[in-house]
Amino acid sequence: MTDRSRRSLPTGRLGPLEILAIVVPLLTVAALALVRPLDDPSTTHPPTDVPLTRATLVCPPALPGARTVGLANADGVAGDVTLRLPDEDEVALDGTRRLGRADAVVAQAEGDLAAGLLGVRYGAASAISCSAPKPGQWFTGVGAAPEHSSTLELVNPDGGPAVADVTVLGPDGPLDVPALRGVTVPGGRTMRFELADIVPTREELTLQVLVSRGRLGVDVVDQVDELGRGARSRDWLPSQSEPGTSAYLLGMGGKTGERTLVLANPGTSEARVELKVITKESEFAPADTDEIRVAPGSTQTVELTDLLGSRAARGALGLRLDASQPVTASLRTLAGGDLSHAVAGERVAARAALALPRGASRLVLSGADGVGVATYVVVDADGKEIARERVELTPGMASRLKLPRNGAVLDLRVDRSGVVAALEVGPPGLAVLPLTTLAVAGRVPDVRPALR
Template sequence: MSHSQPPSTAPHGGRRTAARRSRLNLTVVLAVVLPVLSAGVLLLVRPEAPDDATYPPTRTTLTASTLICPSALPGAPGVALTTASDDVDGQVQVGLGDKATAADLVSGRVTSADDAGALAVVGEDDAAPGLVAGRAGGDDAAVASCLPPAAVRWFTGVGAGASHRSVLELTNPDAGTAVADVTVLGADGVVDAPGLRGVSVAGGSSVRIDLAALVPRTDELALEVVAARGRIGATVRDRIDRVGTDPLTQDWLPGQEEPSTDNVLLGLAPGSGRRTLTVANPGTDEVRAQLRIIDTESVFAPDGVDEIRVPPQSVVRVPVTSVVDQAVAQDAIGLTLTSTAPVTASVRSMVGGDLSVATAGTRFDTDATVLLPEAPDSGRQAATRQVVLAQATTAGTVQVVARAADGSTLKEKLVEVVPDRGAVVAVPAATRMLTVQPARTSVIGSVVTSAKGGASVLPLTVPVVNGLVPHVRPGLP
């Protein structure tokens, strides 16, 4: 008898199990690989990260320009005017509000207008770019440039006492009311001066604040003037009146744009006298500063001058008479103050009964143009005028062009400048308009005028020739 073997199911069951395993493995692979591939594709097509969202403003043709001039000193009501632009033959408005009058403005010439009060010089269209204006001190050896309104300006070394007192002048060139906040720093920190917070200046007017009447003190002070609303032109007149000794002498105290770790004070009155360095620290930490002398050969630390320490939000007064007098006798042209944190500084000179002040200058790499007072009368000792330059960033050249009031060239000289060395260019006493043109470098400079009546220091500044339009673009959601 034969028996038939029943068909075995094992081989078929094994094939089904393998198929299931194959399908399972493929599913797992796809579940893992597909997301990875998708992520890779997304990385390939993802847009690049956006660049810095801030963009510099665009330069455009200047169609309106405003300069603020301080009140005149006795005996000199005039305001000198010119333009650094070519082919201008027009007029500007001089004054404030309804009292403004027209004055001529011609390229290459110095014109004038009489107004003894604080005022604005307004140029429009062709008269706007390169507008330059300034005041002279008359009987006082003093000079000041008229500058555009500023959002913030510092004044260091002001006084509020009986013998040294300063007057802060705030000018509003516009029709609406402007508001200024003034912070006062003293030897012991921030000075409580509620009367200087929220100072209102009506449109087309100026406000004068005698600091000795508002915050009487004997220490040296520093002011931070902030335009909280509107436009404000701030100036300071500094006075020294030592009862029973020297007669009253006064000068304008130039402002400083912002605190710096490298303050360059150019312009030291020749001769011997009292010299006072004032340093203000607006920060919240103590600052250490080192004083050095600048001459035409080098920049060096003088002997006998210790490191200067300035407490937080305070002002220190440093007598530097012997050091500076000795340096001036050896043809020094200025001081530099290097500090561990930003400070403001000035050096006040009382020489021959006359006051002059040098403050931290502003670096420039394009043409600077300033106006100088008329030469003293022939009955007085002839004035000497020097352009002092320092702190060149690289080796380069500077062209100095001195012109008379009628535009005729009195002197033109090309001088080489290098880092860590000053330069001096003498210009004729009759110079009324001075232009300084750096090439391949940037410098800081001043003009020092000295005569029998005293000395004055005028920082070199660059006229505004272009407007700035902010970059505006839609924001991302």
């Protein structure tokens, strides 16, 4: 074989490109093997509860005769409360402080005083709890006719503008109401909307108020004005935080009267609602009572005057509703010429508290979801305990408990069960205040980098 032919044979050696073609994939595989997957693949995490160090309450403008605002702390903490409306002011709080104010009141507390800050406006058979601004609320059974009318009030507690959108549900579905879309409330201002002027109708309506910018205190004043020498009365209509498939409407007083149940179905499917009457001993479905059907996106009205005035419903404390789809609900009562409302209440599983109006009042408990215990304590305006009682909770049973007339703060603690609670205020007249879970902690969102 010649030298030339030997030089053309392959030598068996790899060049630089061949080496890289082998080494780079091996290094890539080794690097990927060292990468550990996340232990928690979830991309969302619940917020963290932290002690509440700043609280704001909004008390709506007064109704005639209801100029009194009561402020207190559920744990008796003393300190200074800043009043931002109508004028900047500071009041010392040690026990219960009562103020005479006609305009909307915004109370703000910081530090230890913020957790458990309470407020109430009352007078002349009317009452409403002062509440923290919420991003969304429902008001079921508002009116827009001369004989039954409602006023929506928006209070901006801050310096900057706030924006809200109001959805209106009628008996035939949502209504187009341009005046209630994108409502801008300047800082420190109160805006009122008379529904009879904006969307006049004789039908019952439901409002959903969503705040898209800033914060707002939202309330509804409801009024009946019967023709001629009939009754004329006003009171606040409490809100419901969200629709639900189970609802307890507590607080009917002890008088017979005109009762109107109003239901709203914001969903896209028909809701079928079963009704039961609540007494101290039981919850029962009245004979010959059909289920109530509520069309999607609509408001349905049911007259219950005859049913709740019957012998079978004597001693009724409220209504229980079980629905196939989430609904909102209210029971309007006109008794002895006085207007009151019972709305679907929030289930309390730990603690609730309420600043009490002066005068007679009764605590109504129902809707226990298990065997448990509720203990309530009432203190006077100086923070001295004047009543304490332990109440056994049993599913299907209810309680109506008389409270001291000179009570200033009600503190309710619940163990081993959940319960729905409301306060009946009066006589004279009747006002109903639903109890909600006491705010003693704030929620901080969980924000962390994500592997994409």
